[in-house]
Amino acid sequence: MSNARKPIYMDYSSTTPTDQRVADKMAQYLTVDTAFGNPASSSHTFGWDADVAVKTARKQVADLINADPREIVWTSGATEANNLAIKGAAHFNTRKGKHIVTSKTEHKAVLDTCRQLEREGFEVTYLDPMDNGLIDLEVLKAALRDDTTVVSIMHVNNEIGVIQDIAAIGEICRERKIIFHVDAAQSTGKCPIDLEVLKVDLMSFCAHKTYGPKGIGALYVRRKPRVRIEAQIHGGGHERGMRSGTLATHQIVGMGECFRIAKEEMATENDRLLMLRNRLYDGFKDMEEVYVNGDLEQRVAANLNISFNFVEGESLMMSLKDIAVSSGSACTSASLEPSYVLRALGRNDELAHSSLRFTLGRFTTVEDVDYAIEQTRSAVEKLRDLSPLWDMYNEGIDLDSVVWAAH
Amino acid sequence: MAYSEKVIDHYENPRNVGAMDKDALEVGTGMVGAPACGDVMKLQIKVGADGIIEDAKFKTYGCGSAIASSSLLTEWVKGKSLDEVQAIKNTDIAEELELPPVKVHCSVLAEDAIKAAVADYRSKQ
Numbered sequence: 001m002s003n004a005r006k007p008i009y010m011d012y013s014s015t016t017p018t019d020q021r022v023a024d025k026m027a028q029y030l031t032v033d034t035a036f037g038n039p040a041s042s043s044h045t046f047g048w049d050a051d052v053a054v055k056t057a058r059k060q061v062a063d064l065i066n067a068d069p070r071e072i073v074w075t076s077g078a079t080e081a082n083n084l085a086i087k088g089a090a091h092f093n094t095r096k097g098k099h100i101v102t103s104k105t106e107h108k109a110v111l112d113t114c115r116q117l118e119r120e121g122f123e124v125t126y127l128d129p130m131d132n133g134l135i136d137l138e139v140l141k142a143a144l145r146d147d148t149t150v151v152s153i154m155h156v157n158n159e160i161g162v163i164q165d166i167a168a169i170g171e172i173c174r175e176r177k178i179i180f181h182v183d184a185a186q187s188t189g190k191c192p193i194d195l196e197v198l199k200v201d202l203m204s205f206c207a208h209k210t211y212g213p214k215g216i217g218a219l220y221v222r223r224k225p226r227v228r229i230e231a232q233i234h235g236g237g238h239e240r241g242m243r244s245g246t247l248a249t250h251q252i253v254g255m256g257e258c259f260r261i262a263k264e265e266m267a268t269e270n271d272r273l274l275m276l277r278n279r280l281y282d283g284f285k286d287m288e289e290v291y292v293n294g295d296l297e298q299r300v301a302a303n304l305n306i307s308f309n310f311v312e313g314e315s316l317m318m319s320l321k322d323i324a325v326s327s328g329s330a331c332t333s334a335s336l337e338p339s340y341v342l343r344a345l346g347r348n349d350e351l352a353h354s355s356l357r358f359t360l361g362r363f364t365t366v367e368d369v370d371y372a373i374e375q376t377r378s379a380v381e382k383l384r385d386l387s388p389l390w391d392m393y394n395e396g397i398d399l400d401s402v403v404w405a406a407h
Numbered sequence: 408m409a410y411s412e413k414v415i416d417h418y419e420n421p422r423n424v425g426a427m428d429k430d431a432l433e434v435g436t437g438m439v440g441a442p443a444c445g446d447v448m449k450l451q452i453k454v455g456a457d458g459i460i461e462d463a464k465f466k467t468y469g470c471g472s473a474i475a476s477s478s479l480l481t482e483w484v485k486g487k488s489l490d491e492v493q494a495i496k497n498t499d500i501a502e503e504l505e506l507p508p509v510k511v512h513c514s515v516l517a518e519d520a521i522k523a524a525v526a527d528y529r530s531k532q
Contacts, residue, residue: 312445314470318410318418329445329470338445349443386424386474388449388466389442404441 057256088229097147161303435528
């Protein structure tokens with residue numbers, strides 16, 4: 001492998017580069033000759049200019065999701081938005097009950113928030129998804145109780161890219177007057193969101209997965225019917241008391257601009273990404289013992305999560321030195337546990353260890369995809385030559401019948 | 408994962424990859440680990456009439472440090488007696504490869520592999 005080659009980024013679900021147009025906008029709200037003021041300073045022009053910028057951005061974010069700008073609460077990111085939504089709604093509604101429903105494939109920002117609520121005396125049901133990663137609506141219905149106050153289900157899964165049917169889940173929750181929160185960190189710019197139609201009460205967003213800066217996000221809080229949450233961060237009463245703290249004008253402007261671009265370019269971008277993703281998958285299809293993780297239809301265009309059986313993911317990534325991807329292998333995580341998302345699909349642990357996640361984006365080219373195919377294929381071939389499991393498979397030994405010494 | 412140059416060298420140029428006839432009397436085979444845990448090592452030794460290991464081969468499914476640990480081990484055991492290789496400690500391997508703490512279990516697996524190979528050989532005699 002040549003060292004001269006610039007590394008190829010195929011980890012867009014981890015984060016995206018900030019679009020140049022976004023960065024240029026942000027730079028207009030930082031230094032002394034720009035509108036650096038505090039948007040809450042209502043007594044001078046520095047504050048007014050910043051306030052106008054924040055209002056514009058609020059509208060841009062609202063426009064992408066067809067909401068009212070007054071329904072947007074700025075946060076530091078999707079993690080904070082998830083915390084505010086789930087804790088805020090759970091705490092506000094304790095008189096009705098203390099039961100929360102979520103799923104096992106949620107992001108840690110949701111799962112760990114639920115764990116904290118369990119420590120505080122709430123009860124949480126973690127739904128098992130179907131093998132394709134989607135929530136079975138009947139299973140969800142069966143989990144709901146009279147004391148259920150919040151359901152939190154993500155829109156697009158960060159590892160496998162599957163899209164949950166939040167329209168149907170919203171109907172189920174609304175009928176029962178249960179608050180429905182959706183973590184939409186991975187879906188902006190990847191699938192359309194219309195909150196006039198969707199019966200979603202709270203929705204979390206961030207900028208850095210949609211070509212905006214890190215460190216900024218938002219929570220959508222529905223006005224009609226009005227959803228009330230308890231603040232988690234107290235102070236100057238910003239954001240109608242729901243989230244105090246001086247607004248980070250440049251970050252907010254960045255989020256507004258990247259959501260504006262997403263709305264404009266989503267359709268054409270997704271066509272292109274789907275073409276690239278299909279090309280990537282076509283490059284692996286004829287290989288033996290290759291499995292796509294998660295539903296391939298109900299899935300965002302940019303994601304391919306695929307397991308190369310009998311090859312371990314971390315060593316595979318070592319061979320793909322100049323391609324940035326991620327793996328569900330235990331060896332890539334500090335906990336030495338394989339991906340909990342893949343395990344929740346009922347995949348055996350071997351397939352979780354053998355998985356690679358390719359996530360494509362705005363700056364991915366056909367050449368990048370072709371290079372990734374070529375490199376991955378030769379790495380898999382090399383590692384299978386090294387793999388005792390591959391030999392056993394070729395000898396026709398059923399690996400499940402072998403008694404292994406787990407360690 | 409910041410690996411040492413030695414790990415990367417063994418990973419990129421693994422020594423003694425291959426397999427020997429596991430039914431041959433002079434061959435001892437050790438297979439340790441489990442696919443569910445993310446690493447499986449198969450280590451084979453061929454022992455001469457004088458009790459000295461003439462040849463060693465490995466195949467490993469696992470992360471870079473698991474591959475490097477087994478590759479290094481095959482280099483070390485060649486030319487040694489069974490008693491000598493029994494004395495190889497996982498810490499020797501971890502030290503030589505400068506394994507980070509979360510990867511020390513790979514060297515443990517390698518130690519287990521050589522012990523299992525020796526035991527298999529002895530059981531055949």
